[in-house]
Amino acid sequence: MNHADAQPDEGPGIREQLDRTNELLQRVLAEVSKTPSTHAIFVDAGYVYAAAGLLVTGTEDRRSFDLDAEGLIDAFIDKARTIFADSRLLRVYWYDGARRRIHTVEQQSIAELPDVKARLGNLNANNQQKGVDSLIRTDLESLARHRAISDAALVGGDEDLVSAVEAAQGYGARVHLWGIEAGEGRNQAEPLLWEVDSQRTFDLDFCRPYVTRRPVTMYEDDGPVPAREDVRFVGAQIAATWLSSRGRESLADLLPGHPYLPGSVDQDLLVEAERLLQHSLRGHAPLRRALRDGFWQHLQAQF
DSSP states (O other): HHHHHOOOHHHHHHHHHHHHHHHHHHHHHHHHSSSSSSEEEEEEEHHHHHHHHHHHHOOGGGGGGEEHHHHHHHHHHHHHHTTTTTEEEEEEEEEEEEGOOOOHHHHHHHSTTTTTTEEEEEOOOOOOSSSSHHHHHHHHHHHHHOOOEEEEEEEEEOOHHHHHHHHHHTOOOEEEEEEEEOOOSSSOOOHHHSSSSEEEEEEEHHHHGGEEOOOOOOSOOOOOOOHHHHHHHHHHHHHHHHHHHHHHHOOOOOGGGTTOOOEEEEHHHHHHHHHTTTTTOTTTTHHHHHHHHHHHHHHHOOO
16 A cells, blocks of 8 residues: 555645634735834934024024924924824924933923924033934934834934934834035935935925024123133132033043033033123133133133
8 A cells, every 4th residue: 555645635734824824814915904004203413403593593503592392293294194194193202402312491391292202412511412313313213123013203413323223224214314404515315315215305484483592682882891810719719510411521622622522511601600690701812711711710710
């Protein structure tokens, strides 16, 4: 007797298994088709402030203008609603820097907005954001990995965001890069532009309603010119306040640059000194040097 002839016919059993598998797949596909797609918006606030400020007011200095973050976030949400018409919003992620990761009053008001999550990196002595890109990557990758989003609108321009885009795309999410028009050249890294699934740029008309230049305080020079020692003392006062608010970590970042101050710190020092002295120090180079000397003298005494 041929053993091959004696084996039972397995064809019907295999066909039944295939039928059950196909039925299960059809059910899964039917459920998936009923589930709405979801999108999220990831905003690098540092990029937005710099790009929108430069476009509307001609400066990236955040102290020179006010940004209506709530209005801009609503505009981003409305734009996403139009682009992702068959999708629901998960939330807006707003990434910014803060000293010791402590919310400023403005950042706290943003965090309290509905459908908005504020995530803070750190700010060093040069007012540079640290850790923001890694926060964006963590959130973008995690949401994509857990299939919480199908589309991500990323508002930013740093080349370091390329890895975040790649990670999200690896889990099947589509990443759409949103940017703000640059007056000259580009304000977004080319490798980032190459990596994303689509690009969109917001122009001056879009940004103008949300950016307002602050009035500049001018001090008259009619009064007596402050003495060098008075200016030096004010510099030390400001240094004490600066150190109290920013901590020794920021001081360690600042000291290697002695005797020079980063532009942002030097500008803050000048503005605050003029406020305390009620006198302009513009055009008084010896007094500016005395101010910096007082500032440095206090900081070095604390290290």
